[in-house]
Amino acid sequence: MSGLNTGEPVSDEVSAANQAAPVIQLRGLRKSFGDLEVLRGIDLDVVTGQHVVIFGPSGSGKSTMLRSLNMLEQPTAGSLKVDGVEYGPGLPDDREAKRGKVLDLRRTVGMVFQQFNLFPHLTALDNVALPLRSVRGLKGAAAQLKAAEALRRVGLLQRAAHYPQQLSGGQQQRVAIARALAMDPKVMLFDEPTSALDPELVGEVLKTMREVAETGMTMVVVTHELGFAKEIGDLNVFMEDGLVVESGPRGFFENCVSPRAREFILAVR
Amino acid sequence: MNISNYDWGLIWENHGVLLNGLLVALQVSVIALVISIFGGLLLAVMRLSKPPVSWIAVAYINVFRGVPALVSVIWVYFGVALLLGVNFTVFQAGVIALSLLYSAFMAEIFRSALGAIPPGHREAGQALGMRGTRIFFSVVLPQAIKIALPNIGSMFIGMVKDTSTFTVIGLLEVVRVTQNLVSQSFQPFVLYTAAAAIYVLAAFVIDILFRLVEGAYASPPRGAVSRVLRSRKRQRIQQLMAEVGP
Numbered sequence: 001m002s003g004l005n006t007g008e009p010v011s012d013e014v015s016a017a018n019q020a021a022p023v024i025q026l027r028g029l030r031k032s033f034g035d036l037e038v039l040r041g042i043d044l045d046v047v048t049g050q051h052v053v054i055f056g057p058s059g060s061g062k063s064t065m066l067r068s069l070n071m072l073e074q075p076t077a078g079s080l081k082v083d084g085v086e087y088g089p090g091l092p093d094d095r096e097a098k099r100g101k102v103l104d105l106r107r108t109v110g111m112v113f114q115q116f117n118l119f120p121h122l123t124a125l126d127n128v129a130l131p132l133r134s135v136r137g138l139k140g141a142a143a144q145l146k147a148a149e150a151l152r153r154v155g156l157l158q159r160a161a162h163y164p165q166q167l168s169g170g171q172q173q174r175v176a177i178a179r180a181l182a183m184d185p186k187v188m189l190f191d192e193p194t195s196a197l198d199p200e201l202v203g204e205v206l207k208t209m210r211e212v213a214e215t216g217m218t219m220v221v222v223t224h225e226l227g228f229a230k231e232i233g234d235l236n237v238f239m240e241d242g243l244v245v246e247s248g249p250r251g252f253f254e255n256c257v258s259p260r261a262r263e264f265i266l267a268v269r
Numbered sequence: 270m271n272i273s274n275y276d277w278g279l280i281w282e283n284h285g286v287l288l289n290g291l292l293v294a295l296q297v298s299v300i301a302l303v304i305s306i307f308g309g310l311l312l313a314v315m316r317l318s319k320p321p322v323s324w325i326a327v328a329y330i331n332v333f334r335g336v337p338a339l340v341s342v343i344w345v346y347f348g349v350a351l352l353l354g355v356n357f358t359v360f361q362a363g364v365i366a367l368s369l370l371y372s373a374f375m376a377e378i379f380r381s382a383l384g385a386i387p388p389g390h391r392e393a394g395q396a397l398g399m400r401g402t403r404i405f406f407s408v409v410l411p412q413a414i415k416i417a418l419p420n421i422g423s424m425f426i427g428m429v430k431d432t433s434t435f436t437v438i439g440l441l442e443v444v445r446v447t448q449n450l451v452s453q454s455f456q457p458f459v460l461y462t463a464a465a466a467i468y469v470l471a472a473f474v475i476d477i478l479f480r481l482v483e484g485a486y487a488s489p490p491r492g493a494v495s496r497v498l499r500s501r502k503r504q505r506i507q508q509l510m511a512e513v514g515p
Contacts, residue, residue, distance in 0.1 A: 107398035117393035
């Protein structure tokens with residue numbers, strides 16, 4: 001553990017209060033691309049229902065960290081436990097531990113990307129229905145019904161027959177959120193979900209995310225929208241150079257002590 | 270010989286035979302097109318795989334892209350008979366020769382089309398827990414086919430034209446039919462003009478057909494057939510909206 005991990009006791013407190021193991025637990029998570037070490041030992045606990053906000057300068061490793069939570073990046077070392085199952089390389093002392101299957105991990109954790117990544121050859125409805133059919137094994141009509149319900153949740157049922165290129169960026173991102181939500185994940189990951197949007201479209205996506213948060217969904221959000229972060233963040237994590245510099249509960253943006261975090265917050269604001 | 274000596278009526282008198290030649294050319298080409306689409310796709314996937322497998326694809330593509338259709342069909346028709354004692358009909362030999370060559374070209378078309386799919390789409394499939402094969406067939410391949418379609422159309426026109434070289438093994442395609450008519454009538458100018466017109470018209474029609482297919486494959490689809498299909502889809506969605514409620 002390095003830096004000023006002032007957030008650690010708080011998440012311990014919450015998990016103790018819930019009498020539940022954290023749904024996501026990172027210990028000493030490391031990731032290298034060749035000689036470049038992008039994550040240099042990350043510890044993080046996310047408990048059920050918690051909204052975690054991760055922010056920091058570009059190149060700080062926040063996206064890599066988020067992407068290793070569903071193994072889109074394979075960690076080089078350390079422990080990644082989701083729902084009590086180890087998916088990472090593991091800590092040095094538990095080499096023998098059983099590893100979960102990556103497919104199972106990804107079926108537990110939903111993800112929303114910066115670039116939306118809708119399938120352009122499918123309608124909004126089919127974008128949501130395809131994984132319901134091929135992963136959840138729903139039949140055509142049942143998958144479509146569930147997909148329609150998911151689109152209604154994000155307020156885009158009227159656009160069900162539209163193709164991604166016929167939708168605005170904000171609408172595309174909301175369909176992407178519906179697509180992930182429809183799979184009933186235990187955790188939703190958001191990788192800078194508003195960074196590719198025109199400024200006037202940011203609001204509708206944040207509104208949708210706020211609504212998801214209100215349902216009690218466990219969320220891990222990488223974002224530059226500090227206003228939004230301040231609003232939903234139960235646990236706020238400031239990263240730099242592949243490390244968690246400081247983390248803390250609500251009020252973090254006023255109360256953080258590390259100079260780098262303060263500097264960053266001021267610069268963004 | 271002046272222009273009045275040309276007997277243009279010959280074309281109409283023999284239009285049945287000439288069109289039959291075109292039919293043979295199209296039959297050979299269509300069968301070879303289907304085979305080379307599958308062959309090319311397989312080669313493209315091999316080409317994008319890890320070294321031992323990809324080398325096989327690279328070797329195949331580089332050899333068969335370089336072989337002329339004329340040489341290929343002679344080799345298949347006479348060479349295989351000599352070497353292996355297998356005697357193909359001229360039709361079979363034509364199909365095999367074309368498929369061998371155009372699989373190599375299709376492989377390159379599909380390789381670039383597969384490479385043009387943004388990696389984010391694969392990642393989205395992975396993040397949703399879809400299996401690799403499922404991502405390939407439901408996410409990557411449909412988009413790649415869409416990108417490849419115009420090039421496949423051009424290739425198909427090339428295939429039809431390449432059947433003209435199969436005259437050398439006696440396949441009764443357009444050029445062979447023309448040669449036969451010339452030997453009876455001694456009107457090469459008229460008859461080869463007719464042959465040229467047949468190829469140009471065939472290419473024109475093929476181009477239109479492929480444009481229609483491209484339209485049906487576009488997102489959103491264009492064209493009359495897709496409009497009908499889409500109106501059914503829209504009805505289904507109206508129905509869903511009623512079921513789900515506001």
